[in-house]
Amino acid sequence: MGRAFLIVLDSVGCGAAEDAAAYGDEGANTLLHIAQGCADGRGDRPGLRAGPLRLPVMGGLGLSLAVAASCGEAMPGLPSPDRARGMWGYGVETSSGKDTPSGHWEIAGAPVASGWGYFPDTRPSFPPDLTAALIAEAGLPGILGDRHASGTAILDELGEEHIRTGKPICYSSVDSVLQIAAHEESFGLERLYDVCRVARRLCDRLRIGRVIARPFLGDAASGFVRTPRRKDFAMPPPEGNVLDRAASAGRDVVTLGKIGDIFAHRSTGREVKAPGNMALFDALLAETASLRDGGFLFANFVDFDTEFGHRxxxxxxxxxxxxFDARLPAFVAALRPGDIAIVTADHGNDPTFRGTDHTREHTPILAFGPGLPGGSIGRRETLADIAETVAAHLALPSSGPGRSWLAGR
Structure with a gap:
């Protein structure tokens, strides 16, 4: 039996969804606008890169074709082959919101059935009873922030006061999230995690999707930097997703990056983390070599979102x-006959768009593997089609609203 690899390029969207205007995101298009920016010089940076966007591997698999199918425009600089080497198309998220859990849960076959709770963009942002309970139950001298903010900007603003007072920095965004930042040395990493565990319990009744620990280091003189020891405390996902099905069938399950956090560490098998996209790609290659037949690997590459989209x-x-594209050939070469690999995204985060938040977009879908034919899989009316395709490939039970493009089930 072959294996299945599901790789999420966090925030790599491919065109505004039909309901984007309801989210303030009409006109957003992460991939197209990056390609256009590279074509007109906005993508140039001395010592980093210059010229048109170069993605020969994903382009050959049908990436530009997927973007064009989604929004009607091809990505400048990318090949648009008459016969792509992979299956290509795009997905439409049916869950409400444009955040990480809703996108990943739907990709895994369990769309969010009811809406998330959100904190308003006011000052203060958090309900007074939530703030009071967090301070009392976590033994805090108080909190700083209490508003919507950029995670890097608020560290520059409040990092020194946090160290002086011992008050953690609490902030939110348009996503269903409470983020808590604290200095690893002066406040303590484990203490930060404990505070987030308290906040997670308090946020359950508000249906807040994630509480995120945001540890950082540094000082006012040298600057503050976030460390890779971020930890997400998520609401548990709906039952019956493809991770649950693979685990129940006794399959090898490996999750890379923040997948374990997103799925509340349920049915996530062996969790592997690494600091940054390239270290994650090293882990992907190592785990591909050892994953047993019938196994399932689910990976998230987060740098696109956190390091570049939001900024x-x-x-x-x-x-x-x-x-990422330059390293794909090594992954393709490691696939065995009977394997399938799917590369997709969970939402958008257009770096040319106003604000600093995620954008409500379609997501590209590229599927490939030894012996798999190329061609269009068209528009997928739910991201749950991805989970059902994985399930069909691995001979797992069918469940949920998705429909496999391999088996038609």
Whole structure:
């Protein structure tokens, strides 16, 4: 029996969804606008990259064709082959929101059935009873922030006061999230995690999707930097997703990056983390070599989103895409006959768009493997089609609203 590899390029969307205007995202298009920025010079940065966007591997698999099918425009600089080497198309998220859990849960075959809770973009942002309970139950002298903010900007603003007072920095965004930042040395990493565990329990009744620990180091003189020891405390996903099905069938399950956090560490098998996209790619190659027949590997490459999308960094985003593409041949070569690999995304984060938040977009879908034919899989009306395709390939039970493009089930 072959194996299945599901790789999520976090935030690499391919065109505004039909309901994007309801989210303030009409006109967003992460991939197209990056390619256009590279074509007109906005993607140039001395010492990093210059010129048109170069993605020969994903282009040959049908990436530009998927973008064109989604939005009607091809990506400048990318090949648009008459016969792509992979199956290509795009997916439409049916869950409400444009955040990481809803996208990943739907990809795994379990769309979010009811809406998330959100904190308003006001000052203060958090309900007074939530703040009071967090301070009392976590034994805090108080909190700082209490508003929507950029995670890097708020560290620059409040990092020194946090160290002086011992008050953690609490902030949110348009996503269903409470983020808590604290200095690893002066506050303590394990103490930060404990505070987030308290916050997770308190946020359950509000249906807040994630509480995120955001540890950082540094000082006011040298600057503050976030460390790779971030930890997400998510609401548990709906039952019956493809991870649950693979685990129940006794299959090898390996999850890379923040997949374990997103799925509340349920049915996530052996969890492997690494600091950054290239270290994650090293782990992907190592795990591909050892994954047993019938196994399932689910990976998230987060740098596209956290390092470049939210920071509205076109050259950095473009360089990260090119670096990923340059390493794909080694992964393709490691696939065995009978394997399937699917590369997709969970939402958008257009670095040319206003603000610093995710964007409500379609997501590209590229599927390939030894012996798999190329060609269009068209528009997939739910991201859950990805899970059902994985399930069909691995001979797992069918469940949920998705429909496999391999088996038609």
């Amino acid at each position: 509205r960094d076109v050259p950095g985003y473009a360089a990260a895409l090119e670096a």
